[in-house]
Amino acid sequence: MKNYLFVLIAFLLFGANVSAQEVLQLNLQETISYALENNVDAKNAKLELMIAEATVKEETSKGLPQINGSFNLNYNPSIPVVFLPNEPPFGDPNIDSDVIPARFGVSYQSGLSATASQMIFDGSFFVGLRAAKTLRELTQYDEIKTQNDVIENVKKAFFGVLVNQERIKLAEANLTRIDSLLDETKALNEAGFTEKIEVSRIQVQRNNTYTQVERSKTAYEISKQLLKIQMGLPKEYDIEITETLAELNPQSELEELMSMEGMYRVEVSQLEKNIELVGLDLKNNTVQYMPSIDFNANYQRSGAANSFSNLYQSRNWFSSSLLGVTMTIPIFDGLAKSARIQKNRVQLQQLENQMAFLDDNIALEIYEAKTNLRNDLHILEVQRENMDLAQEVYDISKIKYNEGVGSNLEVVEADAALIEAEINYLAALYDGLVSKVNLEKALGILQIAK
Known part of the structure; x- marks a missing residue:
């Protein structure tokens, strides 16, 4: 009776905990859409745009009648x-x-x-009004840049969850395989066909594999928490991904990425608006030599x-x-306006130098991203082949062991090599996914990439 009550209470507590945590089933596009609405940086970028709109109204009000009573x-x-x-x-x-x-x-x-x-x-009014509108346009580009950063971080975190899912599947399959081998070896030992050391050797490998399963599960939970933070998802929600890596990364899409030349980057627009703002500041300091009439x-x-x-x-x-x-x-201000004009001209030269550097840097970034993706895809193919070979070596070692012509040590070593090959394959897979996202960013297509 006591045991029954304990089980009933545990069931009720577990059921209450599960029901309290709602599970969201999301694909990549839904995850990105949610993040663009709820990520802290994305929300602040929208608020910054509202501030820029208010700044335009504030500057416009300076040209309207000012009435006060007392x-x-x-x-x-x-x-x-x-x-x-x-x-x-x-x-x-x-x-x-x-x-x-x-x-x-x-x-x-x-x-x-x-x-x-x-x-x-007042010449400064018209320049200031134009500067406020330019600032609003710059804020719009800043919002796009923030959205790109959010998409980049979400995609990398999303792929991290998927890779850790695959890691758990492989680790559990490895554990099932080694458990089967351990049971067979124990039976042979009990029948007197193998020594106790062979059971111990497989038990050590089994413990290592079990540790790998637990680490995979921990990494999976951490990657989900990271994805939730990037999305701005409350902690009381859980995530279930409805897509696979194969669906998200078809070969045709990778080939298309490698052949693209790139699109107009928002960073260029940001720098152009900064140049325009400094130019307007220069103009504002120049028109202050003119009289104002009220x-x-x-x-x-x-x-x-x-x-x-x-x-x-x-x-x-x-x-x-x-x-x-x-x-x-204005008659004389101690050459303050002249100094500000000189400073503006130097700032313009700095920004123009940055523009030339940005063009070269974008070209280098695209080249580097394509090179990294090409190398990562090659390494991924090598690691996939290596994993298949490791599986083949394990299968042969297992057959030889079962037929009595191979040693227990060969099977354990083959199993360890297979696990290492799987880990290397998953690492190469994640590196390839990150390189794909980096190339999308370098090409300027994060907003439209699927």
């Missing part, structure tokens, strides 16, 4: 004293002094006013009284207004 209420506990000369015709002979103190002002003052200004001409208007109502109760009576309030045009003419 209200003030002042109380003078002690009215200031003004001294007047005690001389005719305002002198007072009753005061024995050469000055007369007089208080000018009232205890309470209040006012309402509205001011308006409108820019008529229209100003003001209207206000003011009132005053010696007591607060009389302050807001209409007879104590008066109006005034002002209309005017202000022209600001």
